[in-house]
Amino acid sequence: MANNKSALKRIKTSAVRTARNRKIKSTVKTAVKKFQDAAAQGSEETTEAYVKAQKTLDKAVAKGVLHKNSAARKKSRLAKKVKAL
Secondary structure, eight states: OOOSHHHHHHHHHHHHHHHHHHHHHHHHHHHHHHHHHHHHHTOTTHHHHHHHHHHHHHHHHHTTSSOHHHHHHHHHHHHHHHHHO
16 A cells, blocks of 8 residues: 555545546547458448547547557558448
């Protein structure tokens, strides 16, 4: 356990940040999965899902949850699937 006030504060803030980052990562995974499902079915919602997935990846980068190159790689892979359809 923490021995001083600053250590207690760090524990609390890291818990809050961890929860926020986990939520953002989950949102990104959900958006990407919805896109992949739509692409697999070949439905008309594929482009909408693609745009939403891109947007969530960009937001995650802006908030510092994902590295920009990691998001760029994921967006590139999604774009390849869109072009294949």
